[in-house]
Amino acid sequence: MLKIETNHSLGQYTTIKVGTIADYFAVLKSKADLLEALAFSKKNKQPITVLGGGSNILFSQRIKGLVLKNEIKGIKIIEKNKTRVLVEGLSGESWSKFVAFTADHKFYGLENLFLIYGTVGAAPVQNIGAYGVEFKDSFHHLLAFDLKTGQEKIFSSADCHFGYRDSVFKNKFKGRYFIYSVVMSLALKPNFQLGYGSIKEKLAEKGIKKIKIRDIVNVIAEIRNGKLPNPQSLPNSGSFFKNPEISKLKFKKLQQKYSEIPSFPGQANKVKIPAGWLIEQSGFKGKKFGPVRMYEKQALILVNEGGASAKQVLSLVNKVKAAVKKKFDLDLSEEVNII
Ligand SMILES: Cc1cc2nc3c(=O)[nH]c(=O)nc-3n(C[C@H](O)[C@H](O)[C@H](O)COP(=O)(O)OP(=O)(O)OC[C@H]3O[C@@H](n4cnc5c(N)ncnc54)[C@H](O)[C@@H]3O)c2cc1C
Structure with a gap:
């Protein structure tokens, strides 16, 4: 049974370590937990706020209703042909783990997005991007639950209206859906994007000529760690x-x-x-x-x-x-x- 806490403090769940209190709070580990939370929300007329890794949220006031901390995890390959592969990530999975999984399997497209904080389910919300690559470039479809009706809906790329750090989930459908899973379409051959930031320079510094996907992931990690403050030491x-x-x-x-x-x-x-x-x-x-x-x-x-x-x-x-x-x-x- 889903554990729903009352008057729960939220600061610890955000990377900026600022937060207020939620009327109700629960951690989701499975689809069954999600369905239970939706039933609670409907029965008690409590709105839902979805929380992933808290790396792009500022809680600025008391949060009315139920905050759901998403920890529904899993990654699987769902289809493969000669040129492409579809990989599904459940939305509470760590985005970086998801990218690492694809890199380990030599599936190409997400390598420049390594080490972006947060969860798979939040990535489409603002169409995350870094070093010349955006989430939408490899997106295939996602499955979401309507937070009011509980109905499932598949969103194609066109349905998501992706823009620069933007999607339908920040606008027309803000706060309306729980993104449950995301499917990415990745290439089986590399087409590395090296023109942004100092990727090329770093590879040259290391004397890497025959570039492998792991080299890109390592270089991206090095650049990001050198430039961005780690929220664990500086929220x-x-x-x-x-x-x-x-x-x-x-x-x-x-x-x-x-x-x-x-x-x-x-x-x-x-x-x-x-x-x-x-x-x-x-x-x-x-x-x-x-x-x-x-x-x-x-x-x-x-x-x-x-x-x-x-x-x-x-x-x-x-x-x-x-x-x-x-x-x-x-x-x-x-x-x-x-x-
Ligand atoms: C040091 C640092 C560096 C960063 N670098 C980059 C970068 O290079 N590029 C970039 O694009 N971003 C970057 N970000 C921002 C952040 O990593 C991304 O926006 C990330 O996708 C947020 O994920 P999250 O799980 O933490 O989302 P949260 O902060 O928990 O939520 C963000 C929004 O998405 C909603 N949401 C979360 N999960 C779901 C879901 N399952 N269904 C529906 N709605 C949901 C929330 O309600 C909220 O509105 C960085 C952040 C930090 C701290």
């Missing part, structure tokens, strides 16, 4: 903001004023500006506000030295947004889900 939730995408015209105007402004191609002919640069130029890199600050090595990451409240985090978030707006007339939007 954070990765990039706090999205990189703003602006029109070419607006970019040209900004370039006239700030000739050194960095950019890279965005979606639909737009130009993406690194939010970290905007934050740094606005004077926030490394500047402390009580226990919180924008990280000195990467200004896009908001770190909690310990003991920060949601109010302190949001106060810094609002300060940063206001300063970037004032200096560049650009609106930053949060990548982290503020609940």
Whole structure:
């Protein structure tokens, strides 16, 4: 039987180590647990909030209803032909374990996404991406449960409306579904994406010429570990903001004023500006506000030295947004889900 706790503290379950209290809380280990939780929610008219690894969530107020911590795990190969393989991950599985499984089997496509925190089920929510690769590039379909009706629904890629750190699960269907499993379509031959970050340089440094998938995974791990603060020693939730995408015209105007402004191609002919640069130029890199600050090595990451409240985090978030707006007339939007 599912153990449902009351007035449960949530901070420990988020990588930024900030949290409030949930009215009800349960850990799911199986589909049966999920169905029991859905029945509880329906019977007691309690809304559900889904929690994966907590690496992209800020709990900012008391959470009404039932918080479900997803630990439904499993990985399996479901179909293979001459060129591709379908691999299914249950949604509470660690994303990095899932990527490691595919790399061990020499299934290609996810290697650049190694070591992104969190669970398989959260990966489609914001279409995770790193080093020139996005989740959607290898996505096949997913199975979700409607949190209100309990009905199952299969989502194809088109149904998910993937965008830059975006999907239907952050918009039209925000909070509506429990993603139960995800199926990825991976190639049996490599097509490595080496053009982003310092992947090529790192491989060259190591003298690797005949590149294997494990080399990429190792190099990605090395780059990420060197650059990003480990939430276990310095609590954070990765990039706090999205990189703003602006029109070419607006970019040209900004370039006239700030000739050194960095950019890279965005979606639909737009130009993406690194939010970290905007934050740094606005004077926030490394500047402390009580226990919180924008990280000195990467200004896009908001770190909690310990003991920060949601109010302190949001106060810094609002300060940063206001300063970037004032200096560049650009609106930053949060990548982290503020609940
Ligand atoms: C140090 C660090 C580095 C990071 N680097 C990157 C990066 O390079 N690229 C990148 O894209 N992200 C990055 N992230 C962000 C984070 O790793 C991803 O967003 C990840 O997918 C979040 O997974 P999670 O399980 O922790 O989700 P959570 O934080 O638990 O949840 C995130 C959102 O998804 C919803 N959700 C979770 N599981 C489900 C489910 N099964 N069904 C329905 N909704 C669900 C939650 O309700 C919430 O709204 C980083 C985070 C950290 C801390």
